[in-house]
Amino acid sequence: MxxxxxxxxxxxxxxPCAILTANYKKQGCLFKTTAFPIRAIPGSLLRxxxxxxxxxxxxxxxxxxxxxxxxxxxxxxxxKIVNEIKDLTEADQINVTTAWSKxxxxxNEIIQYAGQxxxxxxxxxxxFDPVSRGHCISPVK
Numbered sequence: 858m859x860x861x862x863x864x865x866x867x868x869x870x871x872x873p874c875a876i877l878t879a880n881y882k883k884q885g886c887l888f889k890t891t892a893f894p895i896r897a898i899p900g901s902l903l904r905x906x907x908x909x910x911x912x913x914x915x916x917x918x919x920x921x922x923x924x925x926x927x928x929x930x931x932x933x934x935x936x937k938i939v940n941e942i943k944d945l946t947e948a949d950q951i952n953v954t955t956a957w958s959k960x961x962x963x964x965n966e967i968i969q970y971a972g973q974x975x976x977x978x979x980x981x982x983x984x985f986d987p988v989s990r991g992h993c994i995s996p997v998k
Contacts, residue, residue: 897934
């Protein structure tokens with residue numbers, strides 16, 4: 858494996874901070890459709906504040922609420938997060954669609970949703986190893 862690729866994978870896997878990777882072959886880093894999965898946990902608003910920097914005016918943020926925790930009042934918490942994000946997107950001139958899914962881990966649902974809706978970006982916050990992807994915003998560990 859080429860040294861630069863090894864270095865890149867190592868940095869993404871072990872970095873103590875968030876990382877933005879970009880494929881040099883892709884023209885620009887602005888997207889029209891972003892899949893934005895949320896769970897009833899902290900972090901969605903902060904993730905939106907980063908993701909909005911990668912959208913064009915009039916873009917669509919496609920929020921996918923994932924019911925994975927099976928906790929009391931989960932739907933209520935998800936609704937609150939969606940409304941807070943919608944308040945921010947209105948000021949940013951970003952359109953919002955919402956969908957809901959009862960998911961196991963959510964990973965398969967997110968991939969299927971992004972493919973079906975032709976999303977150009979998936980904005981997530983979780984521990985993952987984005988090997989050789991065109992763009993990613995990695996998690997803070």
